[in-house]
Amino acid sequence: MLLLLLSIFLLTLGWLIKVNRTPNGLPLPPGPTGTWFYGVSKQLRGVVPWQQYLKWSEHFQSPIISFLVYNRRVVVLNDHVAVHDLLNKRTNIYSDRPKSWMYHDLCARGDTVFNISSLDPRHRQYRKMLQTGLSAHAMESYWPGMDAAARTLVEDFRRDPSAFQDHLRKSVVAIIMKVAYGYTITENDQFIRAAEELAKISGAAMAPGRWLVDYYPLLRFLPSWLPFHRQAQEWKEKLEYLSSIPFDWVKKQMASEKFEPSFTSRLLSNEAPKVNEDMVKWAGNGLYGGAADTVISAMISFVLLMAVYPAVQKKAQAEIDEVTDGRARQPGCADKADAVYLVAVMKEVLRYAPVANIALPHRATEEDEYRGYRIPKDATVIPNTWAIMRDASLYPEPHKFDPERFMEAGSAMPDPRTFAFGYGRRTCPGIQFAKTFLLLMMSTILSNYDIGLPVDSAPPEIDFTAGITSHVKPFKVTITSRSVFV
Numbered sequence: 306m307l308l309l310l311l312s313i314f315l316l317t318l319g320w321l322i323k324v325n326r327t328p329n330g331l332p333l334p335p336g337p338t339g340t341w342f343y344g345v346s347k348q349l350r351g352v353v354p355w356q357q358y359l360k361w362s363e364h365f366q367s368p369i370i371s372f373l374v375y376n377r378r379v380v381v382l383n384d385h386v387a388v389h390d391l392l393n394k395r396t397n398i399y400s401d402r403p404k405s406w407m408y409h410d411l412c413a414r415g416d417t418v419f420n421i422s423s424l425d426p427r428h429r430q431y432r433k434m435l436q437t438g439l440s441a442h443a444m445e446s447y448w449p450g451m452d453a454a455a456r457t458l459v460e461d462f463r464r465d466p467s468a469f470q471d472h473l474r475k476s477v478v479a480i481i482m483k484v485a486y487g488y489t490i491t492e493n494d495q496f497i498r499a500a501e502e503l504a505k506i507s508g509a510a511m512a513p514g515r516w517l518v519d520y521y522p523l524l525r526f527l528p529s530w531l532p533f534h535r536q537a538q539e540w541k542e543k544l545e546y547l548s549s550i551p552f553d554w555v556k557k558q559m560a561s562e563k564f565e566p567s568f569t570s571r572l573l574s575n576e577a578p579k580v581n582e583d584m585v586k587w588a589g590n591g592l593y594g595g596a597a598d599t600v601i602s603a604m605i606s607f608v609l610l611m612a613v614y615p616a617v618q619k620k621a622q623a624e625i626d627e628v629t630d631g632r633a634r635q636p637g638c639a640d641k642a643d644a645v646y647l648v649a650v651m652k653e654v655l656r657y658a659p660v661a662n663i664a665l666p667h668r669a670t671e672e673d674e675y676r677g678y679r680i681p682k683d684a685t686v687i688p689n690t691w692a693i694m695r696d697a698s699l700y701p702e703p704h705k706f707d708p709e710r711f712m713e714a715g716s717a718m719p720d721p722r723t724f725a726f727g728y729g730r731r732t733c734p735g736i737q738f739a740k741t742f743l744l745l746m747m748s749t750i751l752s753n754y755d756i757g758l759p760v761d762s763a764p765p766e767i768d769f770t771a772g773i774t775s776h777v778k779p780f781k782v783t784i785t786s787r788s789v790f791v
Contacts, residue, residue: 331679334380335365336372344373346514353771355662355691359383362692369678374513375520377403378684380669383692385699385724391675392667392688392728400730401668403685406525407516408507411537412544416583418591419665423730427584434588435734438568444737447484448638451742454480455749456635462754466784473604473746477597480742485592486551487558487565496551500593503547506540552586568592592735598774599660600739604746605776606658607650611756612782613764614706621647622751622787629752636748638741644748649708651743656721657706658767662691662775664727690724757783 339345349357358381361370368384382388392399400423409415415422418431437443454476461472475490478497482488490497509515518524518533527534551569558564559573569589572580611618624646626632641648667686672679680686695703700710700718710718722740726733733739750756758764758781765780 331674331677333378333681334369334371334678335367336361336370339373342375344375344377346374349374349514353769355689358663358687358689359692359695362689369676371678371680371684375517377520378681379687380680380684381687381689383689384696385693385719387675388688388693388724388728391673391680391686392731395673396729398669398671398673399667399686401670402731403666403668403683404519404522405511406518406522407533407537408510411518411525411534412510412541414507414510414544417587419731424670428730430584431588431591432730432734434572434584435591438571438588439592439735439738441737444638444741447480447738450483451480451745452635452637454483455637455745458746458749459635459753462750462784463786466754469608469782469784470605470779473608474601476746477600477604477742478593481593481597482551483565483567484738485568485589486555487567487570488551488554499547499550500597503544504598506544506547510537510540548586548590552589555589599733600742602660602774602776603651603654603658603739603743605779607654607743607747608750608756608784609767609777609780609782610654610658610706611751612758613767615757617650617706617708618751618756621650621747625748625752628748632752636745636752638745640748641741641744644744646708646712647744647748647751649711651740651747652711652721653706653708655725656694656700658769658775658777659690659694659721659725660774661725662689662769664688664690664724665731667729667731688724688728693724694721753787754784755787757785759783 337345337348339348358370361372362368362381362383369380369382369387371378371380373379382391402420402422404410405420409420414420416425416427418435421428421431457479458472458476461475462469465472475497478494478500479490482490482496488496516533524533529535529538555564555567555569556573559570564570569585572585572588573582611621624644625636628640628643629636636644664687667688669680669682669684669686672682674680693699697703710716711720722736726736726739762781768778770776770778
């Protein structure tokens with residue numbers, strides 16, 4: 306044990322000397338120094354990371370900053386130019402993911418869609434599967450199921466408006482399970498519980514700074530009876546079981562020839578080219594993992610923001626009423642092209658309340674130079690999406706929720722969706738699905754309900770949770786039916 310710890314110390318010391326060298330006189334991007342063992346990990350405890358990154362960026366007067374978290378070099382990009390130049394234009398270097406030894410190796414999740422290395426041939430195959438299954442053309446075949454889910458949402462809101470977050474979660478999961486597996490969910494559904502548990506475990510296993518083995522991989526060779534090894538084994542078995550539940554269900558349905566066409570069944574069908582079943586399973590899981598929590602987050606933010614900004618709500622309702630011929634019918638997926646102002650509202654929700662304030666990290670697979678700084682090989686590169694969305698040079702008065710900014714003729718403001726769904730080869734392949742579903746649910750809710758704040762309540766302070774997916778911290782709202790639907 307002592308020999309192992311000594312080896313870790315020497316390797317760490319050698320690594321620190323290596324990553325801090327400045328060949329050809331190029332310095333690392335500026336940033337806080339921290340301590341030799343912890344780096345800045347202690348400084349990041351109890352703070353909102355994306356806000357702290359921006360403060361450091363302003364302090365060091367550089368949109369690119371760097372620091373160590375334990376022994377891992379982290380480079381944060383706090384402006385859109387650096388993000389575009391590196392993650393979009395240099396995709397051959399910045400498309401990989403950092404290694405999470407706890408999650409990828411010990412929990413055996415390295416082959417999942419969002420974690421697999423870009424150097425693995427399956428990465429391209431995954432993206433092709435998802436882009437084909439979620440293309441604009443494919444989306445039209447899902448419209449009837451999405452419209453049906455929206456009608457159910459109306460009834461759920463009417464039955465118990467106070468549980469709107471649960472209703473939104475159920476609606477999102479319902480359509481994703483229908484699209485991915487052809488499955489119709491029920492109350493207290495096993496698939497919903499399984500998906501929620503899977504997301505919870507994954508978040509804990511990937512929590513930044515929580516597992517020393519992520520920074521000192523030699524620790525994985527320590528005895529299996531140690532707590533982190535026992536935890537990893539437990540999670541590995543549970544994650545494999547939870548991931549297999551919906552996939553195995555589809556296979557059983559197909560064997561009985563009583564199945565509804567879906568993303569997974571199409572890939573497994575006899576008519577489809579022969580595919581690796583393990584890849585099909587991961588692709589189906591990826592569809593849920595990439596869309597569920599992000600769409601839910603955006604919709605909860607939307608409902609809360611409509612309560613705080615009634616003028617925006619009324620204008621969006623007026624447009625929806627016009628599109629649906631004076632509310633002669635429920636809005637549907639086919640109406641999205643006519644909802645110009647609602648599209649602006651959606652953009653502003655994604656800008657003002659990003660579903661991921663910090664995008665999933667990238668990894669530099671080669672040493673690089675940018676703006677006179679050296680970016681070391683294997684550095685973890687983090688896009689600070691929140692800082693970009695709050696950049697006053699891009700979005701004047703960024704702390705103001707104002708969809709009108711996207712309605713001005715000739716506006717040069719970038720579409721927030723450019724930043725909200727990832728970057729480069731790691732851009733979410735389900736963008737078309739997310740946009741269609743968001744517009745459908747927003748129009749359905751506003752067509753049927755008025756959202757407000759409780760009488761005599763003060764305007765709430767809008768704040769956000771920390772985590773891989775961010776949410777507006779909840780506050781009380783009222784949801785009342787506009788009228789009996791014509």
